[in-house]
Amino acid sequence: MANLLRFSVDRVRDHRRLVWVLYLTTLAPALLWAGLMSTHLFSGFADRPMAEDLLGPKAFMTWMEYTASPDTKVGAVLGLLPLFLVASWLLQIYVSAGVTHVLVGAEQSKDGQRLPSTLWAGMHHFGGRFARSGLIFLVAVVLLLVLVGSLGGVGTALADGSEDETWKLRIFVLQVLLGLALFIPLDLAYDLSRISAVAHDGRKMFRGFRKALGTVVRSPRYWLFYLGFALAAVAVMAIYGWVSGLGSASGGVAIFLMFCFQQIVLLVRSRLKLGLWAGEVGMFRESGEPTWCGEGRRPPVAEPLPQLGDSSFVV
Amino acid sequence: MDAETARLKGTEKLVWRNTSSAEVEDLWFHHYLNAFSSNRSTFMEESGGRLRRDSFDEKRWGWIEVSSLRLEDGTDLKGVEEYLSPDDGNPFDRTVARYPLPRPLAPGEEIEVFIEFESQLPSIFARTGMNGDYILAGQWYPKIAVFEDAGLRGRPQAGWNCHQFHAHSEFYADFGDYDVTLRLPDRYAGKIGATGELVEETREGEEVVVRFVQPGVHDFAWTAHPKYLVLEDLFDPVKDVPAELTTKIASWLGLPEKDLELTPVKLTLLLQPQHAEQADAYFQSAKAGLRGLGLRLGAYPYSTLTIVDPAFGSEGSGGMEYPTFITGGTSRAMTLPLFRDLPVPEMVTIHEFAHQYFQGMIASNEFEESWIDEGITSFYENQVMAETYGIVSLLGAEMDFRDFGRRGPPSGPPDPIVTPTWDFYDSRSYGVSSYSRPALVLRHLEATLGPQVFHRAMRVFFQRYQFSHPSTQDFERTFSEAVGRDLSSFFSQALHSTRALDFSIRSATSKEVEAPQGVFWQEGERIELEKPDKKKESDGDKVYETTVMAFREGGFRHPVTLELEFDNGERQRKVWNGEDRWHRWTVTGPSKLRSARVDPDGKLLLDANRLNNGLLIEKQRGPVTKLLVNILFWTQNLIQAVGLFS
Numbered sequence: 001m002a003n004l005l006r007f008s009v010d011r012v013r014d015h016r017r018l019v020w021v022l023y024l025t026t027l028a029p030a031l032l033w034a035g036l037m038s039t040h041l042f043s044g045f046a047d048r049p050m051a052e053d054l055l056g057p058k059a060f061m062t063w064m065e066y067t068a069s070p071d072t073k074v075g076a077v078l079g080l081l082p083l084f085l086v087a088s089w090l091l092q093i094y095v096s097a098g099v100t101h102v103l104v105g106a107e108q109s110k111d112g113q114r115l116p117s118t119l120w121a122g123m124h125h126f127g128g129r130f131a132r133s134g135l136i137f138l139v140a141v142v143l144l145l146v147l148v149g150s151l152g153g154v155g156t157a158l159a160d161g162s163e164d165e166t167w168k169l170r171i172f173v174l175q176v177l178l179g180l181a182l183f184i185p186l187d188l189a190y191d192l193s194r195i196s197a198v199a200h201d202g203r204k205m206f207r208g209f210r211k212a213l214g215t216v217v218r219s220p221r222y223w224l225f226y227l228g229f230a231l232a233a234v235a236v237m238a239i240y241g242w243v244s245g246l247g248s249a250s251g252g253v254a255i256f257l258m259f260c261f262q263q264i265v266l267l268v269r270s271r272l273k274l275g276l277w278a279g280e281v282g283m284f285r286e287s288g289e290p291t292w293c294g295e296g297r298r299p300p301v302a303e304p305l306p307q308l309g310d311s312s313f314v315v
Numbered sequence: 316m317d318a319e320t321a322r323l324k325g326t327e328k329l330v331w332r333n334t335s336s337a338e339v340e341d342l343w344f345h346h347y348l349n350a351f352s353s354n355r356s357t358f359m360e361e362s363g364g365r366l367r368r369d370s371f372d373e374k375r376w377g378w379i380e381v382s383s384l385r386l387e388d389g390t391d392l393k394g395v396e397e398y399l400s401p402d403d404g405n406p407f408d409r410t411v412a413r414y415p416l417p418r419p420l421a422p423g424e425e426i427e428v429f430i431e432f433e434s435q436l437p438s439i440f441a442r443t444g445m446n447g448d449y450i451l452a453g454q455w456y457p458k459i460a461v462f463e464d465a466g467l468r469g470r471p472q473a474g475w476n477c478h479q480f481h482a483h484s485e486f487y488a489d490f491g492d493y494d495v496t497l498r499l500p501d502r503y504a505g506k507i508g509a510t511g512e513l514v515e516e517t518r519e520g521e522e523v524v525v526r527f528v529q530p531g532v533h534d535f536a537w538t539a540h541p542k543y544l545v546l547e548d549l550f551d552p553v554k555d556v557p558a559e560l561t562t563k564i565a566s567w568l569g570l571p572e573k574d575l576e577l578t579p580v581k582l583t584l585l586l587q588p589q590h591a592e593q594a595d596a597y598f599q600s601a602k603a604g605l606r607g608l609g610l611r612l613g614a615y616p617y618s619t620l621t622i623v624d625p626a627f628g629s630e631g632s633g634g635m636e637y638p639t640f641i642t643g644g645t646s647r648a649m650t651l652p653l654f655r656d657l658p659v660p661e662m663v664t665i666h667e668f669a670h671q672y673f674q675g676m677i678a679s680n681e682f683e684e685s686w687i688d689e690g691i692t693s694f695y696e697n698q699v700m701a702e703t704y705g706i707v708s709l710l711g712a713e714m715d716f717r718d719f720g721r722r723g724p725p726s727g728p729p730d731p732i733v734t735p736t737w738d739f740y741d742s743r744s745y746g747v748s749s750y751s752r753p754a755l756v757l758r759h760l761e762a763t764l765g766p767q768v769f770h771r772a773m774r775v776f777f778q779r780y781q782f783s784h785p786s787t788q789d790f791e792r793t794f795s796e797a798v799g800r801d802l803s804s805f806f807s808q809a810l811h812s813t814r815a816l817d818f819s820i821r822s823a824t825s826k827e828v829e830a831p832q833g834v835f836w837q838e839g840e841r842i843e844l845e846k847p848d849k850k851k852e853s854d855g856d857k858v859y860e861t862t863v864m865a866f867r868e869g870g871f872r873h874p875v876t877l878e879l880e881f882d883n884g885e886r887q888r889k890v891w892n893g894e895d896r897w898h899r900w901t902v903t904g905p906s907k908l909r910s911a912r913v914d915p916d917g918k919l920l921l922d923a924n925r926l927n928n929g930l931l932i933e934k935q936r937g938p939v940t941k942l943l944v945n946i947l948f949w950t951q952n953l954i955q956a957v958g959l960f961s
Contacts, residue, residue, distance in 0.1 A: 026958065030950040034943050046939045049910050049929035054938035063942065069926035088954045092961035130961075138960055163447055163542070165589055165627035169647055187959070255941045262948040269955060 004225055004282045011103060011278035012271065017115055018099055022270040025095045027263075029088040036080075040073045055250040090131065097130040097198075098122035099274070103281050104198045122198065129197055129293075133205040137190040140209070144186065148179040184223045184230075189213035191277065193292050195284045202293025211292040222283050229276040233269055240265045316499045316539075320435075321375065321445040327430040327456055335464035337473035338419035342392075342428065343462075344381075344412045345488075347454035350480040351377030351437040351444075355407035357400065358441070361737065362482035366441045369631035377437030377444065381412070381457055385429045390417055402479045402737055410480040412457070432457055439629040448502070449626035453536040453637060454486070461489050461680075461784065468680065468786035478682040483745045484736035485674070485681035485688070490782055492530040495537070498522050502541045508585045508621045509537035510640045529617070531782065532638035533678050538623050544591060546584040548598045550620075552577040556606045560702065564610040567770045577609045580617070586624045592650050593660060597622055597643060600661035600703070604668030607699035611770055612672055612777040620671075622664065634663050636670035643667065658704045665703075666696040676781040684787050685745070686732045686810070690753025697754060728752070732810045733787050755920045756809045762918040764798060772797035808871045809921065815869035818893065818913040819927035825908035828858040858903055863911040865891060865898045869923060878915035881906035888915070908932050 012019070045051045045066060053062040066072055101122020102115060155171025158164075192215070193208035202208055216222055240262070249258040284290075316323040333339050350358035353376065364371040384392045392414040400408045420426055434455050436445045443453040460477035463470050470476075476487065493511060504516070504523040511529025518524070527537070556577060565572045584597050601622055609615050623642040625633040633644030645660035672695070674681060674688035681688055700706050729740040732748045739745035761769040775797040776790055785793075791806040808814050830847045865877055872893050879887045883906035891898045912929035914922060922928065 026951045026954040029954055030947050033950050034947040037946055038939075038943050041939045041942060042934065042936070045926075045942075046934040046936060047931045048926055049912055049931055050926055051931075051935060051938045051942075054942050059942075065925050069924050071924060071926050085953065085957050089957045089961055092954070092958045096958075096961050134960055141960070160628050163449075163627055166647055168627075249941060250937075252937060255937065255944060258941070259944045259947075262944065266948070266951050266955070273955075273958075 001221055001225060004279045004286070007282035007285075008275045008279035011281065012275050015102060015115070015274070015278075018102060018119075018274050019267065019271045021095065021099060021119065022273055023267050025092055026088075026266065026270070029084070029091065033077075033084060036077050037074060040077065044071065044073060055248065057248055059248065089134075093130045093134050094123045094127040096194075096277075097126040099277065100130075100194055100198050100281075101126060103278055104195055104284075126194075126198055129203060129205055130194055133190065133194055133197070133209065136206050136209050137186065140186050140190075141183070144179065144182050148175050148182070151175050151178070181223075184226050185213060185216045188216045188222055188226055188280065188283075191280045192216065192284055192287075195281055196290060197293040199284065199289055200291045200293065201296025202291060203296060204294045208293030211290070215287055215290070215292075219283075219287075225279055225283075226276065229272055229279070233272050236265055236268050236272070316450070316497065318445075318448065318450070318500050318503075321437075321450075322433065322435050323452075323455065325430075325432050325434065325456055327428075327432065329428040329430065329459060330425060331428065331459055332425045333420045333422055333462065335462055335473045336422050337464065338421060339416070339462060340419045341413050341415045341475075342426075343460040343475040343477040344414070345454070345458040345460055345477065345480070345486075346379045346381070346410050346412050347458065347480050347486075348377045348379035348434055348436070348443070349409040351440065352409065353407060355405070356410065357403055357405045357408040357479045357737075358410070358482050360405070362441075366482060367631060367634070369440055371440045372438035375435075375438045377435055377440075379432060379434045379455070379457065382431045382433065383429075384414055384431075384457075386417070387427045387429075392416075400479055401477065402481070405479070408479050411460075411477050430457055439625075439631045442632055442635045444629075444632065446626060446629045448542070449538075449540040449629050451536070451538045451623065451625065451629065451632035451642065453534075453632075453635065454480075456535075458488060458534075461487055463784070468784060469788050476680065476682075478737075481682070481737040483739065483742060483749075484685065486534065487680040487682055487784075488533040488678065490531055490533050490678065492528075493532060493535045494526070494528050495535055496524060496526045497537060497539075498524050499539055503539040505545060506541055506543040506585070507537065507539040508543075508545075508583060508623060508640070510535045510621075510638050511617075512619050529639060531616070532675075534637050536637035536640050538585060538640075538642075540585070540587075540626055542588055542626070543585040544588050544594075546586055546594050546598075548582045548584070550577075550580040550582055550602050550605045552579065552606070555602045556610070560606065561610060564770070567767045568611075568774060569767065569771060575610050577606065577614045578616075580605060580615055581619045583619065583621045584624070585621065587626055589627070589647055590624055590645055593624075593645055596645075596658070596661055597624065597664055600658070600664040601668055603661075603699050603703040604665045604671075607665075607702060608669055608672050608695055611695070611698070612774055613781070615671060616676070617671075620668070634667060636667045636674065638671070638675050641667035641670070658700070658706065661704065662696065662700055662706075665699045666692060669695040669699070672777065672781075677777060678782070678784050680784065680786070681736070683735050684733055685736050685749040686753040687785070687787065687790065689749040690732070691757065693750045693754035694757040697758070728813045728815075731812055732756070753810070759809075759918070759920040760794075760802075760805075762916075762920060768798055804872065808873075812870070814871040815923045816871035816873055816919060816921040817867070817869035817923045817927070818873075818875050818919070819866045819868050819924070820911045820913055820930045821864045821866050821897075821927075823861070823863045823908055823911040823930045823932060825859045825861045825932060828860045828903060830856075855905065858905060859907050860901065860903045861908045863900045863908075865900065865911075865913055867893055867896055868927070871921070873919065875913050875919065876915060878912045879908055880910045880912075882909050 050062060050065065053059065067074065098119035102118045105118055151171055152175060155168045158167040158171065189209055189212040193205065193212040196202055196208055196212065197205060243261065249255045350356050351371065353359065354364065381393060381396065386392065395415050397413045398409045399411045399413055400406065401411060436443065436450065436452060436455065438444050439446045439451065443451060443455065460475050463474060463476050465471065465473045478484065495509065497507065499507065499522065501518055501521050501523045504518065507525050509527040510532060511527045513525060514528050515526040516523065561572050561575055565575055582598060582601055584594060586594055601620060605615055617639045619639050621640045625642055625644060630644060633642050635642045641664070643660055643664045648654055649660055669692040670688060673691045677687065679687035697707060728744070728748065730744050730748050732753050734748065736745060739748065772794045776793045779793055780789060787810060791803065795802045832844050832846045834841060834843050861879060863877070863879060874890055875893050876888055876890050877900055879902065881904065885906060887902060889900065910929055910931045914928055
């Protein structure tokens with residue numbers, strides 16, 4: 001575990017610019033979205049006294065009043081949200097292909113001149129496979145939800161049979177825990193199979209996912225590693241919630257500080273995400289760089305990666 | 316009661332007096348349980364077997380059958396029994412029965428009727444039934460309808476008011492003195508609750524026999540469950556009514572505090588063992604209702620209040636009111652840290668308790684005017700919730716109302732508030748028009764008239780019509796009288812039309828008035844004024860002409876306050892009667908306009924669109940920037956969440 005963590009820290013340190021890549025991947029579409037909203041908000045809201053309530057504790061109710069008004073035009077923009085999210089998902093799929101390519105590739109590249117070209121090459125070469133893999137993962141998650149959801153019926157039946165509603169609660173808690181417990185190996189297998197595909201130019205994404213899942217299931221410590229990063233992300237959001245609950249920003253400076261704080265939170269989360277992915281590369285190495293997705297004609301990544309425990313990346 | 320088959324056999328002695336001025340030729344009864352007898356009943360056709368997030372279990376249909384209905388002289392009217400469907404002509408509906416009398420009953424005359432009946436309780440659905448060992452028996456006996464005299468509720472001539480049981484309707488009944496004996500298997504001993512006071516409980520073999528008595532009520536419901544925790548408490552006005560609340564409400568009502576004295580009430584809570592932790596929440600919320608409504612309207616007149624916590628899986632019987640008997644609703648989840656501070660079960664209890672006043676004592680016709688019970692009750696629920704828990708429980712309803720006004724088919728509220736329950740466009744229209752809209756109408760009146768005037772008028776209405784059947788017209792007339800103003804125009808628009816109340820500021824300008832220049836005559840002398848030198852002019856010399864255009868966008872005519880706020884901090888107000896479609900307001904003064912508003916204090920709760928209530932001369936970018944910053948942040952988070960799959 002400590003080796004994985006060290007590997008993750010080193011990789012992120014070597015590729016600090018990737019944190020920015022991940023951060024910008026969410027910022028750019030969000031800016032586009034906020035830009036679309038701003039055209040309506042500045043023209044139809046900024047000249048209304050009601051907007052002044054946005055600065056106070058009634059901000060959420062004011063927003064709800066605004067969206068309920070027949071004069072508001074943001075409804076059309078909000079209606080585009082699902083489409084927009086699908087587009088942002090595709091963008092992130094391609095970016096993750098590039099980022100994985102960089103992480104799996106030569107560590108010597110660090111943040112040097114090769115980063116943009118390696119990133120782009122990964123997006124170009126593996127983007128389609130990552131998209132396919134994404135769909136496989138999506139189906140797996142839907143199946144997981146169906147499985148976990150069907151347990152709800154068991155809870156209701158137990159509760160009805162015994163007239164003890166705590167069964168419903170107990171089963172609900174079980175559903176949540178089971179859902180999370182099963183999601184972790186699925187997500188790990190998803191990421192590891194993609195790493196394998198990049199490392200060996202493999203194309204058999206479903207096979208890769210299946211085989212990676214087998215390895216992950218046998219390695220519970222990988223789950224703990226994943227859980228650690230997930231809890232860290234939750235902790236970051238909890239801190240954000242606590243800080244933002246301290247007061248409502250009303251002045252220009254306070255709004256700017258709020259903006260900075262929010263973006264720092266997202267940068268930290270991007271760093272955590274990159275850290276997890278880097279750690280997963282470590283897991284892949286530790287597992288002996290298996291060819292879960294098969295081997296392609298293209299030579300694997302340019303330089304072999306150091307193995308876990310090598311002095312070159314052990315701090 | 317045969318608890319194995321959920322079937323009960325009953326005998327009913329009904330003493331009915333003709334209180335009208337007309338002769339009565341027949342007797343009409345509600346056979347409510349027949350609503351659950353088949354999928355062809357009007358209730359099931361309208362509800363599709365789904366109501367209040369509950370589904371009907373077709374494994375056990377519910378029904379009621381009268382085997383004999385005899386008069387004192389032994390005449391059995393069963394042979395002339397006739398089922399009618401006055402609302403929709405549905406031949407399969409058997410919820411209204413008519414029995415012609417051998418001779419008409421004269422005004423003031425009494426008749427005794429001896430009824431034998433059998434009732435099959437369905438699985439718990441729509442307020443009544445039996446699940447496992449849990450029984451909630453509502454509308455379980457043949458129930459005499461209301462014979463309305465000419466003039467009552469605006470009726471041109473006397474006659475029976477007896478509607479079929481509809482999916483969205485509740486009930487309508489006359490007041491009477493109930494004396495009910497129940498016989499159940501002895502496992503229910505000590506675990507039975509009902510309308511009124513328990514006066515006797517004995518064991519006879521393997522049965523327990525209980526007798527409940529309650530005068531002056533219009534319905535009787537009962538419940539039994541071997542698992543009930545039976546807890547008791549006392550509402551003691553000395554301990555449970557804060558002096559400052561009495562003082563505040565006495566000042567509103569303009570009454571001495573001693574006139575607001577309340578009386579002790581015995582509280583019985585029939586609680587599911589799993590909810591033992593929530594006993595105090597039930598008791599405290601019931602006490603909040605007793606003091607909140609008691610102080611405002613008059614003391615709760617009965618000596619008991621029974622609160623039922625429905626068994627798990629029987630939520631269809633929760634959230635219901637019967638005289639001196641209410642059902643709440645909660646779950647174990649409400650004790651979890653995440654939900655512990657949400658007083659949702661308390662809100663349900665307060666709402667159902669408020670029904671003791673509006674429908675319990677103000678026995679309105681819930682079939683035809685559901686707003687009187689549900690709307691006024693929602694209003695008082697909101698009042699008590701705000702003063703007890705600091706929560707305006709109608710906030711969501713307000714948004715619901717505006718959202719409904721915008722999206723409701725076909726664009727705007729499709730029905731007036733006063734609409735027979737079975738004639739609403741859909742269930743949402745029934746819900747909004749019976750609960751949130753009328754509650755907002757009352758909040759609107761409270762805000763515009765002031766709490767003193769409003770609460771005095773409501774108290775007058777309650778005191779005048781308690782234990783009778785007032786109509787919407789009675790409410791309007793009494794309210795106007797008590798307020799001392801003719802509010803008929805307001806009520807006609809708010810309750811009887813679908814007109815939207817919406818005022819706006821469409822334009823507001825402030826321009827500098829040029830100093831006079833040219834030739835003028837002053838006291839016979841001709842003088843010529845030249846264009847002043849702008850450079851020498853100080854700000855204090857400037858005069859601005861401000862013009863504001865206010866519009867009535869909706870059909871609802873209503874007086875509205877206009878407010879102008881100037882750069883120097885000065886504010887001017889005037890009241891526009893809102894009769895015309897638009898109003899131009901022009902003023903001159905030393906300062907430029909900063910903003911113009913209609914309804915600056917936000918008193919017009921019925922305003923369907925608050926966004927257009929004002930204009931700022933200069934756009935304020937700060938608030939919208941803050942909003943955008945938050946939109947950006949949460950969109951980034953959403954994209955990151957989607958990124959979990961990337």
